[in-house]
Amino acid sequence: MKKLLDESSPVPLYHQLSQILREKIESGEWKEGDKIPTELDLCREYGLSRGTVAQALRELELEGLIYRKQGRGTFVAEKKISQDLSHFYSFAKDLQERGVVLSSKMLRMEVMQAPSSVKGKLSISEDRVFLIERLRFADDLPVILERIYLPLSFEEISHEVTALERGAIYDLFSKMGVKVSRAREEFEVVRMNQQEAALFGVEEGFPALLVRRITFDENEIPFEYRKSIIRADQCRYSVELKA
Structure with a gap:
């Protein structure tokens, strides 16, 4: 003993x-x-x-x-993925710079009826939006489930499946002439439902972080509303506060 x-x-x-x-x-x-x-x-x-x-x-x-x-x-547990909130960040780019092998599995890519909450976030009057849903992996471990809502004018992204599976969607926005100026995020601790838990290979009720992001272009027009479910045991966020 x-x-x-x-x-x-x-x-x-x-x-x-x-x-x-x-x-x-x-x-x-x-x-x-x-x-x-x-x-x-x-x-x-x-x-x-x-x-x-x-x-x-x-x-x-x-x-x-x-x-x-x-x-x-x-x-x-696997080591956590650290994310600095002090600046605008791209999950894909930040991880690739650290040598992490990043990949995505496309789950849905479709035009859908726009929920009223999404219309409000994007400040649009149209009844339909373009949805991208993908599961993101870091070194083969599923870490983030993303649901990205875009105005219908972004539907041409549907032709970029390979690019969406390999890298950052912001590179595609740039190719379309959209310049990101800022984003606003909200964080909430949640528990995965049965469907989400199955995708991550964990038990229902597994702790997660729900991140809601609204991204604005250079004209201060919101063009992306994103809801991300993140494994709470795999990601760490930090921010530097200055007096």
Whole structure:
């Protein structure tokens, strides 16, 4: 039995244990995708109660370092994709610059009846919009489900399936003569529904981040409304605040 914990320390035992396990992950001793010891195994190894071990694992799970698969055990999570919110960003370009292999699977590309909420976001009176729905992968791991709503004038993008699967849609906007000036985003913590969870290969109710984006052109006209479902355990967002 390992005795690496200090019972006389003011630091709670569960936090001491979570730090020991965190170091195993950060050092690479436990690699991405590895199955970690069960709660019972950790109880025996460190001489702790099951409640203390469970609390330590919850701490790591909340940090996104581990995740559970029902009936299969607990695993080391893949490293998070960091995204800086201090400037306008393109998911595709940012990842490609870091050497991440990016790909997309087209799920839908069609003209559809425009929901009233979408019409309001795009400030249009037309009853139809052009929808692009795609699942985006980083090194073969599905990380973002995008639903992109555009005015009908953008329907010609439907001829660019290969480009949409490989790269950034903003490159296509540029080819069409549309210059992006800014975007406004809202973030909301949600849980995946059954359909979304199936696409990501996770359980229904898996935590996710819903990002709503409205993109404006150089004339301050909104031309893109995007709703992205992002795996909460795979992406990290940061912003620098200046006084």
